[in-house]
Amino acid sequence: LFHARFEQAGLVDAIKDLIQDSDFHCRDSGIALRNMDNSQVAVVVILLEAGGFLPYHCDRRLNLGISLTSLTKIVHYAGDEATLALKANDNPDTFNLVLECLQTGCIIKYDIKSRDIDQEHLEIPKTDYAATITIPSAEFQRICRNLSQLLESVANEASEERIKFSSSGDIGSGSATLRHNSDLTGPIALTISLKYLVNFSKATALSYSVTLSLSSEVPQLVEYKVESGFARFYFAPQIGE
């Protein structure tokens, strides 16, 4: 039997534009999701430890194949404040999803068919990054959204005290600079698609801060810590600049 109640349903909204379907691996330690986006340039990794749920009960390993497109439509009703509960029996062809809107007390129940998802499991190697920089998540989202209005990709440059996001396109160029207090092993410069950064930054509501782990010519990591877990987005670099 499996039962988990989660109070940050907005997490679903943060990943729905990257992946349409995913297996949710349910274990006694918690729920994990790891999936590549359709264009194979990004990987989403989410870990929610059992302690972040009230309650959490999982007496055997279970993989629930869930359509995030459908789940988003269900969760969208109540917004970021919704409480989401997942329940499954021993034969998980279907699972129950219970959505509770805290503001109105309204409870909605669904029986959802588990999907058979052909999903490749990717091993993510341990990486030592040249720069690991933590900045306010709202500022990061503001910068990404603002620059993306006119431009397509962004060059990240980080020095001892500042991280600079600069971008250029047909209409001209723009840049944003933020102070940080993080350690760097040296200055770093790399280019990343703004469209993806805007997608990653939809996780802003989950955490006050976001951590950018950067190195040249390896996937960049954008990480949001959530209560008892994390949402990590890896993005393949542009090479041969």
Next chain:
Amino acid sequence: EGTQSTITQFFEGS
């Protein structure tokens, strides 16, 4: 301008 790589060039599938 660089070329966008894919994530499978860095992370191995199993």
